[in-house]
Amino acid sequence: MIIIGNREVNGNELKSSAFKAEQIEMIDKMDRYQETYSFMNRQHFQFTLQIRYATIQAARDLLASKAKFTTFERAHCNERFWHLTEQGGFKLKQGINPADAINDIFQNGVEYGFECATAMVIIFYKAVLDSINNAQFNRIYQGIYLRDWQSDNDLPIYTRRGNDYLPGDCLYFDNPQFN
Template identity: 45%
Template sequence: MPGGTTVIQIIGVDAEQINKLPLTDMQRAIVRQRQNSPRIYRFSSLDALLFELAMRENIVQAAKALYNGDAGFAVFDRSRCNERLWERTPNGGFQLRPGVRPSDGINDIFENGRMYAFECATAMVLILYKAVLETIGKEKFDTYFPDLYVRDWHYDSDLQLVTAYDNNEATYGDVLYFKNPDHNPETPEWQGENAIMIGNDLYFGHGIGIRTGEEMIASLNRKRVPFSMQSAYLTDQVNHPSFEHLRNIAARGTEPMLAYLQGDVIARVGSHGYSHYFLPTA
């Protein structure tokens, strides 16, 4: 915004204090984007800002880790998993086996990806779980995210996704959706692609890979009905976890859940429950 006016508002914290924070390059890029936005971004505290920045960076890192792994792309009836840790359900989902630590179940997907295959909506949830795990640590994750079941957009209610409709405000770690309205009906899995924004006009979508927005659309266009003239496109829909919800849960009955010491971000999460929240599946 001209004149350096900040539109990140925190009570008792000014723009100079924010700009002096020892952030990573990615976190600094998010702050700059927010400061240059016409929108006002309000945070209840400096902790709230730092928590969101840490989570967003971990979402991007988790997306890259899934991309660099060997997990395959598959529709539900062809999904597969490491059945030592997960039970494949009849509808193609994965249920964590009794006695398996949730953190071990999630980490195995990223470490032994060749044993897994799933579609892009499931991939988005797994990326978000991995980011939460990396942000809050194994102990908290195992305590508050037990009995995991992953399929499509089924996720634990403590993840709690927030939806907005303005992709101009999308930033690192947001989940966006590329819609392919004229997809071939014989391949409904290509009706669109859920994707994590991992850079400036750079996205990761499971099954397509890391692409620019133009490349993502071109890839989907190759999945249309023959002779179609209707292009795929990036929708306005933007999703991300409720960072404040996670932060507030983390603060229950604990020491301050986020400390910013020597450049290290430490966070904690709590509570458990399940939610059925359905977004585009392809």
């Protein structure tokens, strides 16, 4: 069920030819699931679709970047932008624009190695960066520290259990072969 500004809206009313296939899928699933998806107004709804699509695209772009998955102990980064901490995290260097540092991961992925939770946070930052302008991103995310699920207070990450999901969600699956 989709609620926009205290009014239930049929998903078919919201679809537009301007939306990507993944965004149409998001609308269809929101409309079909028992979960209530509430938005303040149409702009909030459209921004949500945009950021979810940007998350999908950032995941594709990270794969194309050739960055590697590794352990915290073997993490590595472009030291022009990041300080590699003893814990295997990446701390933004003083005087570096956060937007430039995040974009570098995607442009020079071969210089990077991190574990999967850090990869998800990187994807979320990139999705936000691609959904707002660089100046806003640089102002909001000045002290980026990439490690595990740590993120800026202005990049809240919510978790929940369930069987319904939307494109752009981060999903974990039980894998009995891996603890």
